Every structure is written in structure tokens, then in C-alpha cells.
Amino acid sequence: xxxxxxxxxxxxxxxxxxxxxxxxxxxxFFNEMLNQAVLNRNRTHLDLSNVKKMTxxxxxxxxxxxxxAQMATKMGEIITVTAPSAPHLANRxxxxxxxxxxxxxxxxxxQRLWATDSDFKSGTNPADCIIPTREILKRNHQTPPEPxxxxxxxxxxxxxQHAYREYEQVQSELEGRWWQYCFVHDNxxxxxxxxxxxxxxxxxxxxxxxxxxxxxxxxxxxxxxDLIAYAMKKGVSRLGGRGRGQGSEDMKRPALRSNDNLLIxxxxxxxxxxxxxxxxxxxxLPFSIRGTFIEWSLEMSQ
Amino acid sequence: xxxxxxxxxDHIVTIVVAEQYSPYPMGRDNDDGKYNGTKFRQRFxxxxxxxxxxxxxxxDLNGLALTGSSFLEESFGGLVREGLSKEQIDxxxxxxxxxxxxxxxxxxxxxxxxxRNQMQxxxx
Numbered sequence: 001x002x003x004x005x006x007x008x009x010x011x012x013x014x015x016x017x018x019x020x021x022x023x024x025x026x027x028x029f030f031n032e033m034l035n036q037a038v039l040n041r042n043r044t045h046l047d048l049s050n051v052k053k054m055t056x057x058x059x060x061x062x063x064x065x066x067x068x069a070q071m072a073t074k075m076g077e078i079i080t081v082t083a084p085s086a087p088h089l090a091n092r093x094x095x096x097x098x099x100x101x102x103x104x105x106x107x108x109x110x111q112r113l114w115a116t117d118s119d120f121k122s123g124t125n126p127a128d129c130i131i132p133t134r135e136i137l138k139r140n141h142q143t144p145p146e147p148x149x150x151x152x153x154x155x156x157x158x159x160x161q162h163a164y165r166e167y168e169q170v171q172s173e174l175e176g177r178w179w180q181y182c183f184v185h186d187n188x189x190x191x192x193x194x195x196x197x198x199x200x201x202x203x204x205x206x207x208x209x210x211x212x213x214x215x216x217x218x219x220x221x222x223x224x225x226d227l228i229a230y231a232m233k234k235g236v237s238r239l240g241g242r243g244r245g246q247g248s249e250d251m252k253r254p255a256l257r258s259n260d261n262l263l264i265x266x267x268x269x270x271x272x273x274x275x276x277x278x279x280x281x282x283x284x285l286p287f288s289i290r291g292t293f294i295e296w297s298l299e300m301s302q
Numbered sequence: 303x304x305x306x307x308x309x310x311x312d313h314i315v316t317i318v319v320a321e322q323y324s325p326y327p328m329g330r331d332n333d334d335g336k337y338n339g340t341k342f343r344q345r346f347x348x349x350x351x352x353x354x355x356x357x358x359x360x361x362d363l364n365g366l367a368l369t370g371s372s373f374l375e376e377s378f379g380g381l382v383r384e385g386l387s388k389e390q391i392d393x394x395x396x397x398x399x400x401x402x403x404x405x406x407x408x409x410x411x412x413x414x415x416x417x418r419n420q421m422q423x424x425x426x
Binding site for chain 1: 326328329333334335336337366367368369370371372410
């Protein structure tokens with residue numbers, strides 16, 4: 001039961017970051033939570049009891065949004081959550097460790113999560129987190145593919161190096177922070193990682209050190225999806241500098257076999273790289289997300 | 303981390319990265335972590351490649367849990383940026399059961415050479 005004197009926000013029945021219609025409802029829900037808890041400092045209760053469907057991406061973003069709000073306000077109790085009533089979702093909340101991840105707390109809670117079985121983690125130090133992340137992958141897949149571990153390490157480095165650069169409004173507790181979730185479903189190994197940085201498109205727009213990008217960036221309307229696709233080309237780096245810009249190849253390498261996918265959402269752009277496609281599928285979404293969301297879905301038999 | 307290098311009778315040094323440095327090498331510099339590419343290059347590669355008594359430097363990449371581009375580019379492409387000569391870098395012999403890593407490292411070195419040549423003023 002929610003405590004008294006809290007703003008109660010009721011979640012939509014479907015929390016999803018993939019389906020465009022549900023995505024709007026989902027991110028409007030998150031934004032309202034941000035308005036109430038972070039901007040207005042209102043003690044807020046998220047009522048998820050009527051949620052009937054919740055995708056993995058939405059679960060990760062919920063974890064990220066709640067814990068980011070807790071840290072930004074330095075008020076661990078600022079947000080409380082009622083889990084979905086639907087038994088399959090209620091069980092999954094507990095089994096995956098999402099319940100523990102959503103508990104009241106701030107940085108210490110996120111640090112302690114690394115010592116638990118929760119599939120939801122958050123970190124700021126890639127070198128410290130990559131070994132336990134490999135162990136999490138091994139829990140889900142006896143021999144996790146090395147290219148995936150490498151890709152995750154590069155994504156973590158990207159977050160600490162790029163994501164929050166030039167993002168003046170970021171709270172120090174959030175700087176360089178990512179949130180991650182790993183699970184297996186339908187013989188697919190899925191790894192999701194997200195941050196609240198500037199985002200790939202905005203970061204590219206702010207960066208003028210890439211000579212090849214000049215014609216692209218000066219076009220009057222350059223959509224986010226195109227900028228993500230540009231960023232995923234070999235040799236493109238938001239930092240500039242010789243030898244940089246190789247990480248996009250690392251990101252794609254785990255998804256080079258049929259049925260494997262790499263999904264990136266940033267701003268309102270969506271980039272889907274599938275091994276079977278000649279070119280990545282690009283889409284403009286109806287909602288612009290903060291930061292970046294990345295998901296690898298890899299067939300387990302490999 | 304063991305930095306002492308054994309030179310065999312044929313003047314060949316072998317660096318087993320996973321054992322002598324880390325199975326989890328990562329990133330370019332200290333900001334990215336303890337076992338980064340700059341440190342590996344400076345502690346292991348440059349001392350052996352610039353030693354005139356050493357004719358070949360085997361770098362064994364087998365057993366690594368991570369083979370990220372940031373570490374590999376900084377380690378090997380960085381040799382060119384650091385100013386080593388072609389003869390010194392040619393002493394490198396990469397040992398790995400992954401052919402793609404050899405191609406990748408070769409590409410980093412060749413790209414770094416192109417960049418270095420572009421930066422040098424034309425000779426009269």
C-alpha cells in the first residue's frame with residue numbers, strides 16, 4: 001500500500017519501449033514521474049498494479065528512471081512502487097531482481113545490487129563491472145560469446161567517455177552511469193544497457209571535430225535516426241582524435257549471425273541492425289527518449 | 303602483472319597478454335581502467351620493440367576475455383603515433399586463434415601510418 005501524502009501515478013496497462021503507440025504512454029508516464037519526483041520534489045508512488053504487459057526495455061528504463069530520480073534528489077524514499085498484480089508479472093518482478101532494484105535507496109543501493117542475484121545492475125566504472133557482468137552472462141549462457149562481452153565493455157566505455165560530455169545539467173551522481181539488464185527468453189540471450197546522457201544524435205550535433213560529418217550535420221533537417229546510423233559507421237567518434245571511432249564495429253560484431261539483432265534508440269531515432277539485412281532499419285519514433293538505449297538479442301545456439 | 307620479459311636464444315620475446323597483463327584489458331588510458339592500451343604499449347610493447355637485441359616480439363592474445371577495439375587500437379595503432387619506426391613495428395608477431403584480430407590490428411597499424419604520413423610535411 002502506498003504511504004499517505006504521496007502523488008500517485010498509475011502506469012498504463014502496457015509498458016513498452018518498442019511499440020510506437022505504447023512507447024508514448026510509457027515515456028509520458030516516466031516523464032510525469034520525473035516532473036513530480038525530481039522537479040517538484042513530491043513524494044511519488046508508482047502504481048503498476050494494472051500493468052498487464054511489460055517489456056524488458058521498459059523494465060530496464062523503469063529501473064533507471066526510478067533510481068536516477070532517487071539519486072538526483074538524494075532522497076531514497078522519494079519514489080515507491082507497487083508491483084503489477086498479474087501473477088506472471090509479479091513473479092517476474094521478484095525473480096529477476098527488479099523488486100530489489102526498485103527499492104528505496106540511492107548510490108549505495110545500486111552498489112549493493114552487484115552482490116545480489118538481481119539481473120538489473122548499474123555502474124559507472126567499466127573496469128570494475130565487466131568481470132561481474134561476464135559472470136551474469138555465464139549464468140544465463142554457459143559460454144557467452146566473447147564478441148558480446150567485448151561489445152558490452154565498449155558500450156560501458158562509451159557511456160563513461162561520451163554520453164555525459166557537454167551535458168551541463170547532469171547531476172554528479174548520474175555522470176557516467178549506465179543501467180543494464182540481462183535475460184534469456186525464447187532461446188535468445190538479451191543484454192540491454194541504457195544511460196541518461198546527451199544521446200547519440202545530440203552529441204553528434206554538438207561535436208564539430210569530425211570533418212566527414214560536416215555535410216551531414218549542416219543539412220537543415222537531419223533526423224536522429226540518420227545520425228545514429230552515421231555514428232555506427234566505422235571511424236566515426238564523438239570524441240574525435242586519431243585512431244578513435246572503432247567501437248561501433250565492436251557493437252555490431254555480436255550480431256553478425258542470422259536471427260541476431262542490435263537495437264539502438266536515442267533521441268527519437270531507432271536503429272536496428274540485423275545480420276540478414278543489407279542495411280540497418282531506421283525509424284523515427286513518436287517520442288524522444290533521454291540518453292541512449294541499446295539491446296543485443298542473440299540466438300543461444302551460437 | 304609481470305613485466306619482466308624473457309628473451310630466448312633466438313632473441314625472441316613472447317608476451318602472453320592474458321597471463322602477463324590481464325585477461326580483461328580494456329580502454330585506451332587510465333580513465334578507462336587499470337589495464338588499458340596505453341599502459342600495455344608503454345610497459346610491454348615499446349621496451350621490447352625498441353630493444354635492438356630482440357628480433358621478434360610475439361604477442362599472444364589467446365585467452366583474452368575482452369578484445370575491444372579501444373584497447374587494441376591504442377596498443378598497436380599507438381605504436382605508430384608514439385613514433386616507432388616501421389622496422390621496429392615489423393618485429394610484431396600476433397599469435398591468436400582468431401584471424402579477425404590479426405586483420406583488425408593490421409588495419410589499426412596501417413591506418414595510423416596513413417595518418418602519420420599525412421601529418422608530416424612534404425620533403426623538399
